[in-house]
Amino acid sequence: MREREVGQSPLDAVRVFLKGLAAADEQANGIEAFHTAFGGVPQLRSRLLLMYGRFEQALAHVLAEESESEAGHPTPRLVTAQFISLFRLVTSEEARERVASASADERLDALNAWIDESAVLLAEGLACYGIRTSASAS
Template sequence: MVPDTSTPPGLRERKKQQTRLAIYEAALELFVAEGFDRVSMTQIAEAANVSKATVFNYFPSKEDLIMVAMREAMTDPGKPVRARAPGESVLDALRRAFLDELDRRESHVGLDAGGLGFMRVVRSSPALAGRVMLLDRHREVQLAQALAEETGAAPGDMTPNMVAAAVLGAMRAVSSENWRRLVDGESPDAIHPDAVAAAERLFDVLTEGLAGYGVRPLHVSEPPDKR
């Protein structure tokens, strides 16, 4: 879990962050040792040395407790689209952003050995698997909205939705394979070259059909003066 460091927190906020992190770490240790479905909120409170009410103040449910780490690790998928350079297509921007995440060995792309415990917990629970699917769907909506805004899609145009699903599906395929190999004992450094090659291949396939989609104009005309 990564705390917000945009502004230095005060003492009270630091204590809240420490308590939140302690609860999360205690819960994850229990989930890994005993299984997600077998651990109660009471056990988590005892392991974190806080009251059960305190646990619920920070995390409304066990699912929220474990999924918050995944939500915090993932950035807005539409950000690279909005920040793309003049002359750059949305697909090129998303490819570049994903390759950067692979190079940084980000946890959510399956190249962080420190996330193994978390992933084992997620894969062991149907309830958490369902939450992951909802999170994936939310990211598709985020990306589709950014694509629609950036390309000026007309209301009812499903092209942004299709592109978002295709791109995130490619990223998900690479990340899932990375996690599988990581769980099997391979190191992130051993997996990384194959992950990059796979990502390049999948984006090449997408590019064949989407190469001209969402290219930002080289020169953006100023809106007319309405005075």
């Protein structure tokens, strides 16, 4: 985060970082190996959850410093929780299914599109997502 370009948002830095990880893995072992390594081993998933919590706390501290937020303000922590969700969701079943449905040559593009779409949703905000337009019939 501290190494991002001048003018680059934290969200875009996370998006670029994730796409870089996916591209590096594609060159070494393939996207499915990336998903399997990070999403397919229960012991590794529990360790990742601990790592994500620590990463979220450290990143929130960096963003609080950079934004000069007052101590205890929820914004840096909420923002970083959303960034960490992008990391977590890259190895989700939904992402894996989307990538698996693409041809072998298009899997990296499918994962990159998934990352981009997720980042756009975060950038646009969630206030209008899922607004009920009618009462459900029971």
